[in-house]
Amino acid sequence: MEERFLTVNVVTPDGLVYDHHARIVVAKTISGEIGIMPRHAPIIAPLVIDEVRVKRLDSDTHVDWIAVNGGIMEVRDDVVSIIADSAERERDIDVSRAERAKIRAEKMIEAAQAQDDVDQLRRATVALHRAINRINVSKHG
Missing domain, CATH: 1.20.5 (Single alpha-helices involved in coiled-coils or other helix-helix interfaces)
Structure with a gap:
């Protein structure tokens, strides 16, 4: 059976900030923390100012952290799209x-x-x- 994965995109008015494949994405919505894995049901959720954690596909220990200043997360067909006013990766x-x-x-x-x-x-x-x-x-x- 082929391994399923997520495609994760973080977009701001300045353009694409993040675009990678992942095993899991954890974000904080106004209702609390949510973890997204492949085959997740379609959702749209408002995000609060917090960090988004992305466990990358290329390594079990590779986690990317992104500071997101609110926004919206949409999940559909193994694609996680986050649209935020501003967002920065930890290294940036x-x-x-x-x-x-x-x-x-x-x-x-x-x-x-x-x-x-x-x-x-x-x-x-x-x-x-x-x-x-x-x-x-x-x-x-």
Whole structure:
């Protein structure tokens, strides 16, 4: 019996970020974590800001980590397509830039709390979450 596998694509407005074959993909949806294997039923699920893990076909120990800033995951016919505002592989993350973004977001949160600005606080909290996610994913590289 032939081995089935997934084709995994991650696309952002800037283009294709990731395109590989995999045994399993694990992502975090708004309902919780989901694992996708070959022959998975078709689904469309909204993703939260988190890491996506892709266990590659070429090696049992080869796992790719991708920082995804929300988006949508569609699974159909052994193809996993993730469409996100932004996404970065662990090896492509500029850690010092992510650290600076984290510090900026923390300062924005303090300012928003001082001014009682709910909209600013929400934007700054999302920015902080994105920066922390990028830092965490970069540590897998």
